[in-house]
Amino acid sequence: MPSLTLHQGKSILDPQELARGFEQLGYITDPALATSIYLAVSLAKPLLLEGHAGLGKTEVAKTLAAMLDTRLIRLQCYEGLDVNSAVYEWNYQKQLLAIKIKERTGLSVEEKEKHIFSHDFLMERPLLQAIQEKEFSPVLLVDEVDRADEAFEAFLLELLSDYQISIPELGTVKAKHAPLVILTSNRSRELGDALKRRCLYHWIEYPSLEKETKIVAARLPGIAAEFERQIVAFVQSVRRLNLAKAPGVAETLDWAQALASLGKNTVDRESIEDTLGCLSKSMEDTAKIKAAGIEKMLTEVG
Ligand SMILES: Nc1ncnc2c1ncn2[C@@H]1O[C@H](COP(=O)(O)OP(=O)(O)O)[C@@H](O)[C@H]1O
Ligand SMILES: [Mg+2]
Known part of the structure; x- marks a missing residue:
């Protein structure tokens, strides 16, 4: 080994x-x-x-x-996914061309074969x-x-x-x-x-509030600490709603970026409603978040 x-x-x-x-x-x-x-x-x-x-x-x-x-x-x-895409593939076109070029050289079939099945004609996959x-x-x-x-x-x-x-x-x-x-x-x-x-x-579990806050801070250093905490706390409460597809860390980061680029510095009902597409990827999940009451979730977030 x-x-x-x-x-x-x-x-x-x-x-x-x-x-x-x-x-x-x-x-x-x-x-x-x-x-x-x-x-x-x-x-x-x-x-x-x-x-x-x-x-x-x-x-x-x-x-x-x-x-x-x-x-x-x-x-x-x-x-x-097959061996051709994962491991290797012979470069047919190059092989054909090589055979054509070598046609008149008088090489034996074995010699030609050895030539075209060498590393030069191998396409290495990952x-x-x-x-x-x-x-x-x-x-x-x-x-x-x-x-x-x-x-x-x-x-x-x-x-x-x-x-x-x-x-x-x-x-x-x-x-x-x-x-x-x-x-x-x-x-x-x-x-x-x-x-x-x-x-x-x-x-890999969904991150704790503490870990996710650290992640946002590490990835998006421009965002104020209190705003960051609100964003993460809201996402964490969305995760508790039993959605078909709960938002991952990728969605938290997308959402934080969206809010920041809209010039927000605090999380309120209106901006949440306008940007729900960052957190929910289906009509049903969006409806579930709204039914849970964004206002109510916000008061819990504090
Ligand atoms: N623990 C973490 N620390 C920093 N960034 C993270 C962390 N977890 C997820 N991310 C970010 O979230 C996004 C999605 O991560 P990714 O590795 O593509 O997820 P997965 O492969 O599990 O679907 C990436 O931008 C990644 O940098
Ligand atoms: Mg991945």
């Missing part, structure tokens, strides 16, 4: 140091999340982050790559790129893995067990440095037990 190779001086001592590094890059962790990420690095194990949309899963991988000063390689999963990094371990983000199908999950599991890929025409490509793997899932389907067993696991 290949091991992790980090930039010199980029080792992380403990979860607290990881949390500080993340905070410097604008990402607010909590002790459980910081510990999971720390362990993923120190044990060189893949980390599976599950949770609702917009809670900072993808951003963990980006921040980790930035903190370790290494490359981020991202594989966005979707239904029907998973192959991730195990071919030369200097340091990259962060490999396998984003929204729940969207890919089970066959792909099985393939991924195999890759994660030995970090090697076999290409029939070329042989086996082995990683020199194990990538640091972060998988995310919005849980649109349950992932297989085998994949979960291979990974460290962390469920």
